[in-house]
Amino acid sequence: MPKFTLNGRAVEAAEGQTILDVARDQGFYIPSLCYHPKVGQSGMCRVCAVEVEGARGLVMSCITPVTEGMVVTTESPRLLEVRRTIVDMLLSEGEHDCLACEMCGECELQDAAYRLGIERASMVMDKPSLEVDASHPMLVRNPNRCIHCYRCIKGCNNTVVNEVLDMGYRGIQSLVVADQNVPLAESSCVSCGECVQLCPTGALIGKKSIGTGRVWNLEKVRTTCPYCGVGCQMWLHVDRARNRVVKVTGDEEGAPNQGMLCVKGRFGFDFPASDKRLTMPLIRKNGVHEPVSWEEALDFTAQRLKEIREQYGADTISAISSSRDVNENNYAAMKFMRAVIGTNNIDNCART
Amino acid sequence: MTNSIREIEDARLLFVIGSNTTEAHPVISYYMKRAVKKGATLIVCDPRRIDLVRWATHHVQHRVGTDVALLNGLMNEIIARGWADKTFIEQHTENYEELARMVAAYPLERAAEITGVDAGQLREIARIIATTKPMGLYYTLGITEHTCGTDNVMTCANLQMLLGNMGRPSTGVNPLRGQNNVQGACDMGSLPNIYQNYQRVDNPAVIEKFKKGWKVDRLPEKPGLTIPDMFSGMLDGRTRAFICHGENVVMSEPNEAHTIRCLEALDFLVVLDIFPNQTTPYADVIFPCACWSEQDGTFTNTERRVQRVRKVVEPPGESREAWWIYAELARRLGYDMEFESAHEVWEDMRRLGTGYAGITWERIEERGIQWPAPTTRHPGTAYLHKDGNFARGKGKFMPADWRPPAETPDEEYPFTLSTGRRLWHYHTGTQTRNCVGFNELFGEELVEVSPQDARDLKIRDGDYVWVVSRRGRVKMKAWVTERSPKGVLWSSFHFHEAHINVVTNNAFDPVTQTAEYKACAARLEKA
Ligand code: SF4
Ligand code: SF4
Numbered sequence: 001m002p003k004f005t006l007n008g009r010a011v012e013a014a015e016g017q018t019i020l021d022v023a024r025d026q027g028f029y030i031p032s033l034c035y036h037p038k039v040g041q042s043g044m045c046r047v048c049a050v051e052v053e054g055a056r057g058l059v060m061s062c063i064t065p066v067t068e069g070m071v072v073t074t075e076s077p078r079l080l081e082v083r084r085t086i087v088d089m090l091l092s093e094g095e096h097d098c099l100a101c102e103m104c105g106e107c108e109l110q111d112a113a114y115r116l117g118i119e120r121a122s123m124v125m126d127k128p129s130l131e132v133d134a135s136h137p138m139l140v141r142n143p144n145r146c147i148h149c150y151r152c153i154k155g156c157n158n159t160v161v162n163e164v165l166d167m168g169y170r171g172i173q174s175l176v177v178a179d180q181n182v183p184l185a186e187s188s189c190v191s192c193g194e195c196v197q198l199c200p201t202g203a204l205i206g207k208k209s210i211g212t213g214r215v216w217n218l219e220k221v222r223t224t225c226p227y228c229g230v231g232c233q234m235w236l237h238v239d240r241a242r243n244r245v246v247k248v249t250g251d252e253e254g255a256p257n258q259g260m261l262c263v264k265g266r267f268g269f270d271f272p273a274s275d276k277r278l279t280m281p282l283i284r285k286n287g288v289h290e291p292v293s294w295e296e297a298l299d300f301t302a303q304r305l306k307e308i309r310e311q312y313g314a315d316t317i318s319a320i321s322s323s324r325d326v327n328e329n330n331y332a333a334m335k336f337m338r339a340v341i342g343t344n345n346i347d348n349c350a351r352t
Numbered sequence: 353m354t355n356s357i358r359e360i361e362d363a364r365l366l367f368v369i370g371s372n373t374t375e376a377h378p379v380i381s382y383y384m385k386r387a388v389k390k391g392a393t394l395i396v397c398d399p400r401r402i403d404l405v406r407w408a409t410h411h412v413q414h415r416v417g418t419d420v421a422l423l424n425g426l427m428n429e430i431i432a433r434g435w436a437d438k439t440f441i442e443q444h445t446e447n448y449e450e451l452a453r454m455v456a457a458y459p460l461e462r463a464a465e466i467t468g469v470d471a472g473q474l475r476e477i478a479r480i481i482a483t484t485k486p487m488g489l490y491y492t493l494g495i496t497e498h499t500c501g502t503d504n505v506m507t508c509a510n511l512q513m514l515l516g517n518m519g520r521p522s523t524g525v526n527p528l529r530g531q532n533n534v535q536g537a538c539d540m541g542s543l544p545n546i547y548q549n550y551q552r553v554d555n556p557a558v559i560e561k562f563k564k565g566w567k568v569d570r571l572p573e574k575p576g577l578t579i580p581d582m583f584s585g586m587l588d589g590r591t592r593a594f595i596c597h598g599e600n601v602v603m604s605e606p607n608e609a610h611t612i613r614c615l616e617a618l619d620f621l622v623v624l625d626i627f628p629n630q631t632t633p634y635a636d637v638i639f640p641c642a643c644w645s646e647q648d649g650t651f652t653n654t655e656r657r658v659q660r661v662r663k664v665v666e667p668p669g670e671s672r673e674a675w676w677i678y679a680e681l682a683r684r685l686g687y688d689m690e691f692e693s694a695h696e697v698w699e700d701m702r703r704l705g706t707g708y709a710g711i712t713w714e715r716i717e718e719r720g721i722q723w724p725a726p727t728t729r730h731p732g733t734a735y736l737h738k739d740g741n742f743a744r745g746k747g748k749f750m751p752a753d754w755r756p757p758a759e760t761p762d763e764e765y766p767f768t769l770s771t772g773r774r775l776w777h778y779h780t781g782t783q784t785r786n787c788v789g790f791n792e793l794f795g796e797e798l799v800e801v802s803p804q805d806a807r808d809l810k811i812r813d814g815d816y817v818w819v820v821s822r823r824g825r826v827k828m829k830a831w832v833t834e835r836s837p838k839g840v841l842w843s844s845f846h847f848h849e850a851h852i853n854v855v856t857n858n859a860f861d862p863v864t865q866t867a868e869y870k871a872c873a874a875r876l877e878k879a
Contacts, residue, residue, distance in 0.1 A: 222662065224659045228529075244665060262379060264378075268790065277640070278640035283637050305685065317592065326650060327650045331542075347582065
């Protein structure tokens with residue numbers, strides 16, 4: 001457990017912990033654009049630079065473990081200048097039109113610029129716009145907002161191991177590409193959206209959420225995925241005023257999935273809002289289903305069940321409940337059949 | 353699952369059989385592939401060249417429905433070479449002699465002949481699995497959806513006990529449950545022979561407990577009917593009324609024509625659901641239900657983790673939660689269910705529960721808990737049978753003999769048709785097909801056929817064909833692909849327009865009553 005000095009404060013770190021992690025735990029803001037806990041250390045973007053007494057030059061806090069007796073400064077005029085230069089450069093190189101960008105308010109580049117007091121890029125680079133790839137039904141890739149942090153590439157290859165994304169070309173031309181540089185829709189991408197979740201800017205976004213609400217208009221609520229048995233933990237981004245879920249993100253702390261999801265969990269959130277839903281109780285009258293009140297539907301059903309039980313016995317009534325529905329509804333179904341109808345004829349589709 | 357999802361990443365050997373993991377359980381496949389990246393060996397046993405094979409170190413391409421012969425063959429070799437875990441067998445298991453006698457009938461040459469796998473490869477696989485530990489075994493419906501499903505499951509367990517791969521991290525027999533809450537529905541007692549948490553309906557002490565707990569004078573004492581028996585009962589008057597809650601049976605049951613005939617014979621059909629579907633036309637009453645994101649509650653995942661599901665939006669129109677519907681019906685039949693919210697339902701369940709008794713909503717507010725957690729202090733259980741201590745004392749070997757599927761190819765129907773799920777859709781499609789974008793990702797059902805068979809039948813990729821069985825015929829587009837081996841067709845049941853359960857076989861495993869969705873005889877005709 002190394003002890004060290006952080007901005008004049010005596011602090012103890014866990015073995016192997018990086019300066020960045022400890023500083024963040026202690027409440028100091030250090031921007032980091034390439035580093036993300038999930039994809040591991042990086043040390044590429046250099047905005048997380050700090051000063052360490054006795055070190056030659058600046059130290060990248062995301063890749064440097066704390067050692068005994070270190071004296072670290074995370075904010076100084078020199079550091080701010082360095083960070084400003086880097087962020088200014090990134091802003092200048094790309095097309096960071098925050099007004100239109102889906103990520104406005106949650107963008108880590110925008111946050112860094114704001115914290116560093118940068119109003120706009122100081123230079124305008126004479127660079128042609130790169131083509132936006134909107135070929136895919138779920139994802140939009142805008143290379144003009146890419147800051148080459150490699151998070152998406154590492155996520156796609158090491159986290160979810162779908163092995164689709166890579167850095168194509170070299171140097172200033174470098175570009176994130178799918179497979180052999182084909183449009184996403186034609187690639188082997190499985191639409192898991194891990195790259196979207198990791199992208200610090202608006203270079204990779206979920207198509208279905210575009211224009212559906214800014215982060216400050218949405219409420220975040222944790223829930224469990226309604227599809228397969230993995231039970232991934234996720235955040236629903238809810239527009240209360242419109243009574244709609246507009247986006248899903250993975251819960252990075254979730255036990256089964258650590259923030260990862262698949263296409264169904266991440267993008268299959270809008271079936272409840274379909275206009276094809278059943279909305280009224282229906283009873284078949286003269287061969288057609290007619291909307292009725294709950295009172296009528298419940299009275300009629302209870303009456304028929306009672307008649308059938310009296311005439312033929314409880315065991316001629318059977319029920320199946322749903323392995324897609326919540327535990328509570330399954331329990332209610334089985335209690336109803338056993339305690340009320342008086343039969344054990346209850347099953348679910350687990351066997352089929 | 354006996355073990356947990358997060359342990360997968362640390363297994364040194366993954367034995368995946370009958371699981372199309374990248375499509376059916378994508379996030380579990382990510383952990384498997386991560387394990388491979390860390391140096392684990394991945395053995396995929398599957399008749400088809402599924403996507404996971406891309407990451408596999410070995411692909412065992414056995415014939416559809418020959419799992420028991422495959423595993424018995426491997427066990428034969430393991431025993432013959434003296435590779436079985438003798439200490440584990442002695443201390444933690446019984447009936448080993450029976451197993452040894454059974455698998456003695458499966459020398460590698462015979463196993464090779466039945467499975468179509470080269471004996472040399474079988475020998476190699478036996479050596480790897482006997483010498484690399486820990487090994488986790490993972491299976492899905494490819495193991496259970498057979499008339500010999502129970503035998504398949506037992507044989508998987510036999511292999512893991514023989515190797516001593518039980519009761520430790522990254523080992524175990526791990527069924528990956530298909531749907532979000534299959535595990536939970538079973539745990540809740542939505543089965544004909546048990547109350548919640550597997551308390552048997554024919555145990556007098558349990559009956560007494562529930563009579564008191566539920567304040568009723570009597571409770572039925574004989575196990576009830578399983579789904580296939582409920583349906584066959586509709587044809588001869590043993591089943592008169594049927595409550596169908598959240599299950600589009602016309603599409604999800606095998607042999608669609610039979611299902612419809614059954615429903616039409618009913619006196620009274622009640623459907624609780626969220627969309628009009630292929631089953632609702634036969635209903636006398638339809639109750640509109642609240643769905644995911646519109647109601648509070650819990651799901652239990654495949655590793656037994658009980659997790660919260662939350663209401664964030666109002667259900668459409670007059671739809672209500674299913675528990676409310678049951679409580680209202682009960683009141684009209686003179687019984688008070690004693691709950692007025694989902695949370696009260698949970699408390700009612702927990703009060704009479706065992707393995708769930710310690711899991712309160714408060715405790716799982718942030719993070720789920722894996723049952724068994726019998727008291728509110730119990731931390732939950734990451735893996736079962738710790739250190740080889742089985743719930744029933746000793747683990748019993750249940751040897752099984754191989755038998756072929758109920759229907760095998762012949763001259764008239766020369767193909768084996770197998771079915772399953774695709775990455776892009778879910779179950780009968782009511783959810784994914786009502787979401788924006790999914791129909792662009794995958795918009796039409798396909799039948800997968802091998803290039804060789806396609807050539808022989810002069811079928812090109814994208815041609816329409818008829819898939820024909822003894823039960824019916826369905827027209828769909830052909831996908832000529834190396835995923836299918838010669839002689840095997842494959843399709844899914846997500847699309848009602850091209851619905852494979854028109855042709856599947858309603859033959860069932862005698863114990864679990866699970867249908868043989870994974871194998872029936874079929875032929876292809878040009879459309
Ligand atoms: S969506 Fe998933 S598979 Fe597709 S590129 Fe992104 S990370 Fe890779
Ligand atoms: S996100 Fe995908 S893998 Fe996770 S529970 Fe949902 S369907 Fe399963």
